[in-house]
Amino acid sequence: MKIIVAIKQVPERDVRIRIDGAGRWIALDDVEFRMNESDAYALEEALLLREAHGGEVIVLSAGPERVGQTIREALAKGADRGIHIVSDTLADYDALGLARLMAAAIRNEAADLILTGLQSDDLGLGQTGVILAELMGIPHSSLILKIEKADTGLKVLRELEDGWFQHIEMPTPALLTIQSGNTKLRYATLMGIKKAKTKELRAVPADSLGVAPTPVVLLDSLALPSRQKTTQILSGTPAEAAAALVEKLQQEVRVL
Amino acid sequence: MSTVLVFLEAKSGEPTRISLEALAAGAKLASATGAVLAAAMVGTANGTGFSALGAASAIYALDHPLLAHYTADGYTAACVQLISRLQPEFVLFPHTYEVRDFAPRLATRLGRVLISDVTGFQADAGRVTFTRQLFQGKLNGQYRAASPAPCLISVQAGAFRADAPTATSVAIETFVPELDASAIRTAPSEPFRAAAQTVDLSSAPLIVSVGRGIKDEANIALIKDLADALGAELAASRPICDAGWLPMERQVGSSGQTVAPRLYLAVGISGAIQHLVGMKGSQCVVAINKDENAPIFEIADYGIVGDLFEVVPALTAAVRKAKG
Numbered sequence A: 001m002k003i004i005v006a007i008k009q010v011p012e013r014d015v016r017i018r019i020d021g022a023g024r025w026i027a028l029d030d031v032e033f034r035m036n037e038s039d040a041y042a043l044e045e046a047l048l049l050r051e052a053h054g055g056e057v058i059v060l061s062a063g064p065e066r067v068g069q070t071i072r073e074a075l076a077k078g079a080d081r082g083i084h085i086v087s088d089t090l091a092d093y094d095a096l097g098l099a100r101l102m103a104a105a106i107r108n109e110a111a112d113l114i115l116t117g118l119q120s121d122d123l124g125l126g127q128t129g130v131i132l133a134e135l136m137g138i139p140h141s142s143l144i145l146k147i148e149k150a151d152t153g154l155k156v157l158r159e160l161e162d163g164w165f166q167h168i169e170m171p172t173p174a175l176l177t178i179q180s181g182n183t184k185l186r187y188a189t190l191m192g193i194k195k196a197k198t199k200e201l202r203a204v205p206a207d208s209l210g211v212a213p214t215p216v217v218l219l220d221s222l223a224l225p226s227r228q229k230t231t232q233i234l235s236g237t238p239a240e241a242a243a244a245l246v247e248k249l250q251q252e253v254r255v256l
Numbered sequence B: 001m002s003t004v005l006v007f008l009e010a011k012s013g014e015p016t017r018i019s020l021e022a023l024a025a026g027a028k029l030a031s032a033t034g035a036v037l038a039a040a041m042v043g044t045a046n047g048t049g050f051s052a053l054g055a056a057s058a059i060y061a062l063d064h065p066l067l068a069h070y071t072a073d074g075y076t077a078a079c080v081q082l083i084s085r086l087q088p089e090f091v092l093f094p095h096t097y098e099v100r101d102f103a104p105r106l107a108t109r110l111g112r113v114l115i116s117d118v119t120g121f122q123a124d125a126g127r128v129t130f131t132r133q134l135f136q137g138k139l140n141g142q143y144r145a146a147s148p149a150p151c152l153i154s155v156q157a158g159a160f161r162a163d164a165p166t167a168t169s170v171a172i173e174t175f176v177p178e179l180d181a182s183a184i185r186t187a188p189s190e191p192f193r194a195a196a197q198t199v200d201l202s203s204a205p206l207i208v209s210v211g212r213g214i215k216d217e218a219n220i221a222l223i224k225d226l227a228d229a230l231g232a233e234l235a236a237s238r239p240i241c242d243a244g245w246l247p248m249e250r251q252v253g254s255s256g257q258t259v260a261p262r263l264y265l266a267v268g269i270s271g272a273i274q275h276l277v278g279m280k281g282s283q284c285v286v287a288i289n290k291d292e293n294a295p296i297f298e299i300a301d302y303g304i305v306g307d308l309f310e311v312v313p314a315l316t317a318a319v320r321k322a323k324g
Ligand SMILES: Cc1cc2nc3c(=O)[nH]c(=O)nc-3n(C[C@H](O)[C@H](O)[C@H](O)COP(=O)(O)OP(=O)(O)OC[C@H]3O[C@@H](n4cnc5c(N)ncnc54)[C@H](O)[C@@H]3O)c2cc1C
Pocket: A013, A118, A119, B136, B210, B211, B212, B213, B214, B236, B237, B238, B239, B240, B251, B252, B253, B254, B255, B256, B257, B267, B268, B269, B270, B271, B272, B273, B274, B275, B278, B288, B289, B290, B291, B294, B306, B307, B308, B309
């Protein structure tokens, strides 16, 4: 099975959110980056499938040069090669534009399966994978926890709301968006890190792909959310705050 | 006159609560833009669920045997046909797992991008901008369509208040889309529930819930001590259960349990929407978090901004002392 995994590099989880000078994104100086959480699970699923059935795992990521680090991390965990759509101005594209770039970069690969994460931790659109499926003309299913090979193609486990699940069968080629949490993620081994340096990582400039950034949806501005509810903040040393809270729990909430 | 079209989701023939919220959002948007409100739902026109959609001045029953079970291909094709007939200005959906699955495909087929998980909108001088959250609720973005109609939006759970249902006074029109079984590529099977739950958090009066701020499995003991001191049940956010530090059945949120205790004490939980929908019915929410801007403080009655590794032991001691 030839599997492509789309991986996004996103700011570190505890990033301090400050809006940048242009008011269109967060300030990125001093920010560290990591692999998007659900994408790490997508990569893990791809590696498990390859271990079970053979084939190739190709990592696809779009972004500026620093994204190369995250692709290398995926290669160190065991992916076979990487494709990097290089762009310093990815924010000029909307999700449709980005998916068009991705489709153009992988069309000739004729993959059997494309995996993406469910949702990016920064933009949180939860859409890029599904859009890509439509552009590629292939079926998809989202919120997938488990993938098995079946006679007809694939049998997948989809998460539904409130603790419900469902199996879905579909032919390949197909696209799945992966939900976090079904497997334990592997770590890169020292050997893997060494090997990753020699693996193929192809850089494809975004403007070589023939996709104009003509967004149909625009992000006009950003703002920190304004407080709606007035939370009573209990201040002081930990012991003082704890004592103040216990008093509230006794006198006002009456649960002690 | 332009149209705001709302797609509602039905469970056992009745519109779901979040669908009625989307309908309310649609009604607000229609009145702000001088449009008429239309509603569409999968089902047969004589189904009971349609009789309470009085807010809409046109109602469509998407009726086709191939829509009996949800598939992205079937729903996409059906919606595209209704949209091309009605030519609405705005199309609204509730932001459910089903909508997340097919609406981006539908938008793509129309050459549009869905503005997903919207929490509000502003309309002035003919320009409508939509608010949606980024960075899991830590930032708000203002989005707008830069293309001709339709503009597609999905509405976050709890963002709009559902109006009390009113009786339908217009005729419900059956809309039979042209669907071809061979164009439906996925074969879903019956939904099922995971093994019976042994922990029922929904009736617990006191809950102490732990999130990724706890950093390590070994530290869960700290939270357990606090829960024991309070006589509370232990719960968690998804990443804690994903990591296997606590069993899945203790997960609170959209893919876990929904709880409404007298006290919900959230420790090291940021307050992403998928967590909040599972606990915001709690009578009193207390949050302990080192980040004063964490979204959990949006819905907390009391908050302690600080390092949980200092605050939690102090709190456990204070509770023990108070209880004598
Ligand atoms: C379709 C879907 C379904 C989902 N279903 C669920 C669900 O059912 N339940 C659920 O919970 N999530 C669910 N999620 C995930 C959700 O979006 C969030 O990712 C998750 O809730 C975050 O968990 P968290 O708050 O524990 O972690 P984080 O967001 O990482 O927050 C950790 C918090 O701990 C604080 N912290 C760190 N160190 C300390 C310290 N020393 N002292 C004090 N505070 C500290 C940080 O400031 C931060 O606010 C779902 C997501 C999707 C896309």
